[in-house]
Amino acid sequence: MNPSTLTGLFLFLAATASAQVNYTCPNPxxxxxxxxxPFSAGRFNLSYQRPPAHCRTFNLSDVEDTVxxxxxxxxxxxxxxxxxxxFPNTLDTAIRxxxxxxxxxxxxxxxxxxxxxxxxxxxxxxxxxxxxxxxxKADTSSHSLASLYRGVIxxxxxxxxxxxxxxxxxxxxxxGVEPAVNSFAxxxxxxxxxxxxxxxxxxxxxxxxxxxxxxxxxxxxxxxDLDFFxxxxxxxxxxxxxxxxxxxxxxxxxxxxxVLDQPYTxxxxxxxxxxxxxxxxxxxxxxxxxxLIRSYFRPSDDSCTYQLFIPANMMFxxxxxxxxxxxxxxxxxxASGLASTMRSLExxxxxxxxxxxxxxxxGNTTIYAYEVDGYGSFNIMDDANIPSLLSAPFxxxxxxxxxxxxxxxxxxxxxxxxxxxxxxLNAIGGPHxxxxxxxxxxxxxxxxxxxxxxxxxxxxRQLVSSTDGLGMIHESVNSWNVSDWTRPWFSWANxxxxxxxxxxxxxxxxxxxxxxQ
Numbered sequence: 369m370n371p372s373t374l375t376g377l378f379l380f381l382a383a384t385a386s387a388q389v390n391y392t393c394p395n396p397x398x399x400x401x402x403x404x405x406p407f408s409a410g411r412f413n414l415s416y417q418r419p420p421a422h423c424r425t426f427n428l429s430d431v432e433d434t435v436x437x438x439x440x441x442x443x444x445x446x447x448x449x450x451x452x453x454x455f456p457n458t459l460d461t462a463i464r465x466x467x468x469x470x471x472x473x474x475x476x477x478x479x480x481x482x483x484x485x486x487x488x489x490x491x492x493x494x495x496x497x498x499x500x501x502x503x504x505k506a507d508t509s510s511h512s513l514a515s516l517y518r519g520v521i522x523x524x525x526x527x528x529x530x531x532x533x534x535x536x537x538x539x540x541x542x543x544g545v546e547p548a549v550n551s552f553a554x555x556x557x558x559x560x561x562x563x564x565x566x567x568x569x570x571x572x573x574x575x576x577x578x579x580x581x582x583x584x585x586x587x588x589x590x591x592x593d594l595d596f597f598x599x600x601x602x603x604x605x606x607x608x609x610x611x612x613x614x615x616x617x618x619x620x621x622x623x624x625x626x627v628l629d630q631p632y633t634x635x636x637x638x639x640x641x642x643x644x645x646x647x648x649x650x651x652x653x654x655x656x657x658x659x660l661i662r663s664y665f666r667p668s669d670d671s672c673t674y675q676l677f678i679p680a681n682m683m684f685x686x687x688x689x690x691x692x693x694x695x696x697x698x699x700x701x702x703a704s705g706l707a708s709t710m711r712s713l714e715x716x717x718x719x720x721x722x723x724x725x726x727x728x729x730x731g732n733t734t735i736y737a738y739e740v741d742g743y744g745s746f747n748i749m750d751d752a753n754i755p756s757l758l759s760a761p762f763x764x765x766x767x768x769x770x771x772x773x774x775x776x777x778x779x780x781x782x783x784x785x786x787x788x789x790x791x792x793l794n795a796i797g798g799p800h801x802x803x804x805x806x807x808x809x810x811x812x813x814x815x816x817x818x819x820x821x822x823x824x825x826x827x828x829r830q831l832v833s834s835t836d837g838l839g840m841i842h843e844s845v846n847s848w849n850v851s852d853w854t855r856p857w858f859s860w861a862n863x864x865x866x867x868x869x870x871x872x873x874x875x876x877x878x879x880x881x882x883x884x885q
Contacts, residue, residue: 393423396461397484400840400856410446411885412832414839417453418460425463428513430503431456434870441873444884446832446839453839455866457483458496462859464488465543466510466519475600476510477526478519479539483857486548487568489536490527491667492860493520494579495754497586499863502870504590517587518596524580525601531562532577532612533632534570535669552643557635572632574616574663574680575755577609581687588694603700606691610709613684616663619656619742628656634664642670642799651675655742659720667753668800674739674747678725679755679763685717686763726771735775736760749786750779751798752807752844758796759813767817780814790847793834797844801854805844808834809861812841812868821879824872829884831865841865 400417408414421427435452442448462481469475480493497520500513507514527537539545550568558570584602588594597603615631622628633649645651645664654662654675661684663677692710695703725737727746736757737746750757758779761767778784779796788797788806796810797803811827818824834845836853841862843855872879 394419396857400838403837408445408449408839410444410449410832412446412835412837414446414449414453414832414835414837416449417839418456424456424460426459426466426516428459428500428503430513431459431500434503438869438873438880441877441880442869443881444832447828447869447880447884449839450832450835450841451866451869454841454862455499455869457840457862457866458499458859461857462496463516465539465545466516467542469522469540470542472600475522476515476519477523477540477542478516479523479543479545480520481859483859484855485536485568486545487536487538487550488523488527490524490576491535491573491579493524494583494586495860496863497583499867501586501590501867504587506591506593514587514591514593517583521580521584521587521596521602522600524583525605528577528580528605529601529608531560531567531570532608533558533560533572534562534567535573535576535665536568538564538566538568552636552638555637557633557649559630559633569669571634571665571669572616572663573665573667573669574613574661574677574684575667577613578680578684578687578755580605580609581684581691584694585687585690589690594694594697597694598699603695603698603703603706606695606706606710607702610706610713613661613713616661617656617659619658620650620653621656632664642668645671652741652745653743658724658742659716660724660740660742661717666751666798667755668751668798670751670798670800672739674741674745676724676740676742678721678736678738678740679757679760681717681721681725682760682763682765683755685714685721688717689714729774729778733774734771735778736771748778749784750796750810751786751800752796752810752813753798753800754809754813756796756810756813758810758817761817767819776817788847792847792850793830793845794847795830801844804846804848805854806847807844808841809843809864812861812864815868816871819875821876824876824879825882825884828879832884 403415406416439448439452464481465479469477480488480496482489482492504513538547547565553569562570630650634645635649636643638644660676660681662675663680665671688710692707695707724740726734727737728734738749739747757775760772765772786797793806795806797805797807811831815824815827836850842853843858846852
């Protein structure tokens with residue numbers, strides 16, 4: 369059995385360490401709610417949460433070496449333990465299957481689950497691998513970080529070409545992994561029609577398509593492996609993405625006032641407004657011709673109030689432009705024309721953001737709106753999930769730009785209706801979990817976009833103290849009750865924490881030698 373197939377044997381079923389002794393691997397959904405020694409011996413006495421070595425889904429020596437090295441740089445025992453648990457969490461628990469396509473023995477595929485949901489999100493899987501981006505290098509072997517990246521890009525290509533409006537998907541048939549049951553999506557009515565045997569959920573989110581461009585560029589930039597993009601379906605996938613988003617630049621009405629047919633509608637019977645789409649499943653009216661691309665849902669999987677969702681347009685345009693450079697170098701007869709189209713669309717979206725998303729507030733202050741409709745309506749807020757306005761520097765926006773800084777100042781204050789405050793954690797939340805729950809992810813993004821040592825120290829103290837002693841990054845935490853949190857196993861957030869610590873090791877290593885007790 370080749371190594372990539374071995375990694376497809378899900379770690380938490382059972383593993384045999386020798387011919388005589390069988391070891392049962394823990395169920396992580398339960399394991400991460402329990403306390404395990406040895407404890408950190410810091411003030412918060414954080415639990416050790418890595419599964420046994422034989423139960424980990426994918427082992428890479430570069431990651432293990434990084435854990436050992438960085439732990440040696442961190443003086444605070446609780447911060448060290450949190451990094452040790454969080455950084456390897458995707459490899460430890462979320463590489464559900466890694467193998468090859470049934471119709472091509474060279475085409476690698478990687479099925480990455482989010483953690484406690486046994487499905488693959490385009491956005492999450494791209495970000496889960498991004499946690500290890502600093503370690504990525506060219507490697508043709510099938511048991512390597514580069515192979516995981518290639519497998520994610522190839523599998524995302526398959527998903528997008530089949531169902532481009534969807535956000536999360538079932539395991540590929542080759543894996544032998546049973547499709548997951550999504551009781552919420554079982555009765556969804558989606559146009560175009562999809563099936564739950566291949567799609568886990570079909571919420572159209574512009575950032576999901578941007579995530580494919582992001583993971584593609586990240587792989588190319590780190591490996592310079594241009595030939596990979598000449599193979600398989602990458603060019604066709606970019607064409608599918610362009611066709612999809614161009615159709616979603618149209619507004620609700622035509623020039624003569626006629627209501628236009630929509631390329632996508634989504635209907636779910638739900639008891640929450642964020643799980644439904646108004647106006648016969650089409651959303652609030654949107655002005656056509658703005659140059660912005662519509663998104664029915666946010667990266668939180670909550671429906672947009674106004675579908676010209678600015679953070680996703682920022683992200684999409686940024687990575688579209690970067691991927692145009694990949695496209696330009698390919699052998700496909702259509703590559704040159706596609707590259708030109710990509711660059712034109714990128715510049716058009718950037719101009720449209722400046723034309724429609726800049727709001728003048730008190731005095732001469734200008735900020736970015738979170739959502740707009742093109743008619744003059746706008747939404748001033750931010751959500752913890754990336755892409756967010758707070759994370760705009762991740763997408764080519766200057767962190768020192770006065771407009772970004774003014775937006776950031778508003779978002780990190782009570783003027784943002786979803787900035788949660790309390791003695792446990794002060795951070796941006798969102799309607800997905802609702803009032804009072806701050807998201808550690810937003811606190812991590814705050815660190816990654818800050819050069820202020822005291823601001824970073826304050827966020828690190830909060831992160832270390834807000835895990836309820838479990839030593840894992842949760843989805844959200846009640847700002848007033850450290851024991852009230854959501855999702856024990858959220859791989860992306862854990863990886864992002866590790867990514868942030870590596871960033872501090874590079875930018876501000878002295879902060880890792882301080883105490884956060």
